[in-house]
Amino acid sequence: MRQFPAFFNLSGQRVVIVGSGEEALRKLRLFVSAGALPVIISDHTGPAHEHEAASKAISMTMDDLPAALETARLAIVAEDNPDAIAAIRSARVPLNVVDRPELCDFTVPSILDRGDLVAAIGSNGTAPVLAKSIRTKLEALLPARVGDLAALAGRLRETVKAALPDFSARRKFWERTLTGRAAELAYAGDLTGAEAAMRAELAAPSEEGVVHIVGAGPGDPELLTLKALRLIQEADVVYYDRLVSDGILSLIRRDADRISVGKAKGNHSVPQDQIHELLIASAREGKRVVRLKGGDPFIFGRGGEELDAVEAAGISAFVVPGISSALGCAASAGIPLTHRDHAQAVTFVTGHAKAGGVPDLDWASLAKRGQTVSVYMGVGTSAAIAEKLIEAGRAPQTPVAVIENGTRENEVRAYGMLEELPQLIEAHGIKGPALLIIGEVAGLRAGPVAASVSIEASIPTQKVVSA
Numbered sequence: 523m524r525q526f527p528a529f530f531n532l533s534g535q536r537v538v539i540v541g542s543g544e545e546a547l548r549k550l551r552l553f554v555s556a557g558a559l560p561v562i563i564s565d566h567t568g569p570a571h572e573h574e575a576a577s578k579a580i581s582m583t584m585d586d587l588p589a590a591l592e593t594a595r596l597a598i599v600a601e602d603n604p605d606a607i608a609a610i611r612s613a614r615v616p617l618n619v620v621d622r623p624e625l626c627d628f629t630v631p632s633i634l635d636r637g638d639l640v641a642a643i644g645s646n647g648t649a650p651v652l653a654k655s656i657r658t659k660l661e662a663l664l665p666a667r668v669g670d671l672a673a674l675a676g677r678l679r680e681t682v683k684a685a686l687p688d689f690s691a692r693r694k695f696w697e698r699t700l701t702g703r704a705a706e707l708a709y710a711g712d713l714t715g716a717e718a719a720m721r722a723e724l725a726a727p728s729e730e731g732v733v734h735i736v737g738a739g740p741g742d743p744e745l746l747t748l749k750a751l752r753l754i755q756e757a758d759v760v761y762y763d764r765l766v767s768d769g770i771l772s773l774i775r776r777d778a779d780r781i782s783v784g785k786a787k788g789n790h791s792v793p794q795d796q797i798h799e800l801l802i803a804s805a806r807e808g809k810r811v812v813r814l815k816g817g818d819p820f821i822f823g824r825g826g827e828e829l830d831a832v833e834a835a836g837i838s839a840f841v842v843p844g845i846s847s848a849l850g851c852a853a854s855a856g857i858p859l860t861h862r863d864h865a866q867a868v869t870f871v872t873g874h875a876k877a878g879g880v881p882d883l884d885w886a887s888l889a890k891r892g893q894t895v896s897v898y899m900g901v902g903t904s905a906a907i908a909e910k911l912i913e914a915g916r917a918p919q920t921p922v923a924v925i926e927n928g929t930r931e932n933e934v935r936a937y938g939m940l941e942e943l944p945q946l947i948e949a950h951g952i953k954g955p956a957l958l959i960i961g962e963v964a965g966l967r968a969g970p971v972a973a974s975v976s977i978e979a980s981i982p983t984q985k986v987v988s989a
């Protein structure tokens with residue numbers, strides 16, 4: 523470390539900025555956000571500069587610089603101005619010269635500002651762009667409301683100190699509340715609930731953890747939500763399904779337990795009740811538990827049952843949505859599920875009944891034109907699905923798309939017509955997980971395939987594998 527990082531309290535303090543360009547304005551905004559009272563020194567200002575500077579700072583000319591420096595705590599020179607540099611040096615005011623680290627007494631870091639929580643990334647002035655890119659990565663990881671949580675902790679600080687005079691008890695309290703239920707409530711915008719949770723914890727400390735039921739999306743790790751990523755990285759234990767991709771599992775902390783409760787269709791390797799018990803037992807051990815499920819946990823994912831079971835056991839539970847595979851597959855293949863000219867509705871259905879076979883769906887309604895039907899778990903029952911829809915009146919030539927392993931490296935897309943659906947699946951060796959998209963929109967990307975009439979000819983011989 524070549525420079526000592528410190529946070530200055532500039533509230534109500536004078537700071538001097540010399541310059542009239544965009545860089546001077548950027549520094550002005552920074553100082554204003556820290557509550558400082560900036561003085562802008564410039565002999566030549568443009569209209570945009572004048573407008574912003576007038577509303578946020580006192581504007582002066584170079585002649586006024588010595589007077590302004592008398593009360594200044596810091597000064598920044600944001601233009602080529604050796605006279606200003608000399609004057610600031612002789613007034614012994616700490617100086618920063620933009621883009622000239624060799625002339626600086628201090629450098630301005632890349633700042634991540636979340637209210638009371640601030641992170642500053644510096645590079646001794648050597649690589650500001652690198653510092654900025656690290657800040658951007660941190661920004662993606664930190665919850666948007668982390669500053670609210672920090673402010674709440676600040677408000678309760680004295681109360682907690684009085685209630686827990688012992689330092690290690692206090693630290694334990696903060697560790698539990700700032701990573702547990704209170705924190706999640708604050709991140710969700712419920713500050714009243716967060717404060718109540720902290721006060722309850724203070725009155726009667728609980729060793730209990732929390733359960734997050736998290737949607738992992740269809741497979742591509744970049745389709746995780748920021749919240750899902752944060753929770754995966756914070757978790758002490760992750761219970762995951764078969765459909766969660768390796769790329770996503772690799773994001774789990776190395777010292778966390780990762781436990782497969784993988785369910786393949788018709789092959790529930792860990793029975794649902796047992797999954798509930800595992801979640802509850804881990805939370806009772808005080809762990810941060812993530813139940814990671816493919817797609818969205820509440821779309822054909824039994825997430826609702828898990829939430830009920832965990833809450834019935836008195837454990838705090840939170841749900842994080844994920845991109846459901848119908849949305850991921852359609853986007854990946856460029857198929858709009860609704861379209862002003864072709865589909866005014868989209869319906870998600872399962873192709874797999876609880877007791878096995880085809881479910882008892884309202885086929886007459888699904889067969890109507892002008893809508894898209896997205897079928898989950900429909901590979902094994904595709905022949906019956908096509909038959910039922912055609913019987914109920916959907917045109918045999920209705921375009922279909924079958925997307926296997928959507929958004930993953932091994933994605934396969936097959937296009938054809940409803941009457942040839944099972945052959946299409948077989949011809950492409952599709953075993954699943956795959957999504958069936960039935961409706962006119964499926965033909966928008968299919969090119970000549972959808973226009974063909976002969977079943978044999980319409981089955982593409984080549985798999986469309988995404989890059």
Ligand SMILES: C[S@@+](CC[C@H](N)C(=O)[O-])C[C@H]1O[C@@H](n2cnc3c(N)ncnc32)[C@H](O)[C@@H]1O
Pocket residue numbers: 740741765815816817818819820821822823845846847848851897898899900925926927928929930954955956957
């Ligand atoms: C038990 S359901 C879970 C659905 C999940 N909760 C969701 O929102 O996508 C499993 C079915 O989702 C579909 N599926 C999940 N991931 C998929 C993917 N990457 N590509 C295609 N279909 C997928 C398949 O139809 C699979 O049989």
